Every structure is written in structure tokens, then in C-alpha cells.
Amino acid sequence: MIGSWALSTSAQNYGDSNRIGVAGGINQTSLITSDFQTKPGLGWNFGMSVRGNFYNNFDMVYAIQFNESNFSMTTTDPLNGNEEVDYKLSGAQISLMLSYKIIPDHLSLEAGPVLQVNGKMKIDDSHRDNSIDGTELQASDITDINTFNVNGAVGITAGFTHFRVNAQYQYGLNNILNRVNSDLGTNFTGKLGILSGSIIAYL
Numbered sequence: 001m002i003g004s005w006a007l008s009t010s011a012q013n014y015g016d017s018n019r020i021g022v023a024g025g026i027n028q029t030s031l032i033t034s035d036f037q038t039k040p041g042l043g044w045n046f047g048m049s050v051r052g053n054f055y056n057n058f059d060m061v062y063a064i065q066f067n068e069s070n071f072s073m074t075t076t077d078p079l080n081g082n083e084e085v086d087y088k089l090s091g092a093q094i095s096l097m098l099s100y101k102i103i104p105d106h107l108s109l110e111a112g113p114v115l116q117v118n119g120k121m122k123i124d125d126s127h128r129d130n131s132i133d134g135t136e137l138q139a140s141d142i143t144d145i146n147t148f149n150v151n152g153a154v155g156i157t158a159g160f161t162h163f164r165v166n167a168q169y170q171y172g173l174n175n176i177l178n179r180v181n182s183d184l185g186t187n188f189t190g191k192l193g194i195l196s197g198s199i200i201a202y203l
Contacts, residue, residue, distance in 0.1 A: 021049045023166070025198030029069035029089070032172075033190040037133055041070030041086065045196055051099070059099040061110060066092050069194065075130035075139050085127045085139045091118025095153060105161045114151040114170055116192075120144050137184070146179045151192060162202045170194040 023046070030040040047065025054060040069091075072084040097112035121143040128140040155168030172191035175181075181188055 019051045019202045021051065021164075021200045021202040023047055023049060023063070023065065023198045023200040025166075025196055027067060027069060027194050027196035029071050029195075030193040031071050031073075031087075031176075031190050032193045033177075033188065035134070035188045035190070037074035039072045039074075039084065040193075041072055043067060043069040043088075045093075045198065047093075049200070051202070054098070057101045057104075059101060059108065061095075061097040061099050061112075063095045063097070064092065065095075066090075069192075073139070074133045075127065076133060077127070077130050082133075083127065083130060085123055085130055087143070088122045089118055089145075090122075091116055093117075093151075097153065097155070099157070107156075107158045109154075109156055110168075111152075111154045114153050116149045116151060117147065118145075118149070119147070137186075141184065142177065142180050142188075144179055144183060146174070146176050149176050149192065150174055151194070157200070159200075164200045164202070166196075166198045166200055168194075168196050168198075170196075 025045055027043045027045055028040050031038045045065050045067035049061055049063035051059050051061045069089045072086050075083050075085045077083045093114050093116045095114040097110040099108045099110040101108045123139055130139040150173045151170040152173050153168055153170045157164050157166045159165055171193055175189050177188045177190040
């Protein structure tokens with residue numbers, strides 16, 4: 001009886017522990033702001049994660065991924081008039097998600113913090129001097145954003161033991177334009193909104 005109980009407990013607590021996954025997918029990123037006219041754009045993400053049992057029906061998921069995010073902003077070119085300038089943001093994310101197993105190995109809900117590390121935003125050199133609509137700034141003036149940012153994330157993962165899909169939404173908890181404000185003496189506010197979908201293969 002005791003041996004049977006121990007075997008059952010071991011299977012419940014450790015059957016899905018330390019499962020390593022490789023993930024890749026796409027994202028749609030928005031700069032949420034009332035200071036500029038922006039539109040979301042498509043990008044990509046790729047990385048690895050470790051999923052392990054935490055407590056009862058809860059898993060803990062640690063992940064690191066590299067991504068490229070894109071959005072556009074309305075500007076004015078002296079010769080061509082209105083132009084949408086594409087901004088590209090490349091970086092890496094480290095996340096720690098608490099996952100509730102609705103159906104073990106098949107369906108779970110997840111939430112947690114995401115630390116994002118990124119460089120400057122990039123734009124095409126031909127658009128650097130475009131005027132940002134509603135401001136006296138040029139398109140290149142706002143590319144030097146915060147290097148470190150924190151997002152809150154919620155998501156859902158569904159599938160099978162070794163193959164799952166994940167949908168996730170991240171919202172920026174800090175003002176990603178704080179560094180721009182510090183450099184230019186402005187008072188802009190911008191938060192990242194990232195909707196992503198990924199395919200995860202667990203080893």
C-alpha cells in the first residue's frame with residue numbers, strides 16, 4: 001500500500017518535470033501611445049524553454065527567446081508627403097511564467113513577468129529626416145529607447161506532450177520612451193503591446 005502510494009505520488013509530481021522545448025513563431029507588435037500615430041507590424045521570435053512541475057496542478061516555465069518586432073509610424077516627407085516609417089526592434093527576452101494545468105500535458109494557462117533587453121530601434125536611412133506627425137521631431141530622434149524593459153504576459157498553451165502551440169499577449173509595464181524623454185526633454189509615453197503565436201517542440 002505504501003509502495004503504491006509512493007509510486008503514484010512520484011508519477012504525479014515528476015512526470016512532466018524538466019521538459020526542454022524549442023519554440024519559434026511570429027508576433028504582432030504595437031507601440032501603444034497617444035503621442036504618435038502608429039500601426040502594428042509583424043515580426044518573429046525564436047528561443048528555448050524549460051517546463052517543470054511546481055506544485056500540484058502548477059508548472060513553472062522558464063524561457064529565453066530572441067525576437068524582432070516591427071511597427072510603423074506616420075511621418076511627413078518634404079517631397080513625398082505622408083509616409084509610414086517602419087521601426088524595427090531586435091532583442092532578447094527572459095520570462096518566468098506560472099502555468100496552471102487545466103488538462104495535464106494538453107492545456108494550460110500561464111502568466112508572469114518578462115524582462116526584455118533590446119538595442120536602438122532601426123529605420124531606413126532614407127526616412128531618417130522625415131517629420132513625425134504632430135511633433136517637431138524627425139523620425140530618427142526617437143530610436144534610442146530604453147535598453148531594459150519589463151512586460152507582463154498572459155498566455156495559453158495547448159497540444160500534446162511533445163508538441164504544443166502557444167498564444168501570448170505582453171503589455172509593457174514601463175514607459176519604453178523614458179530614455180527619449182531624458183535625451184530630448186520631452187514627455188512622451190509609450191508601452192509595448194506584443195501578441196505572439198509560437199509552436200513548441202519538447203525534447
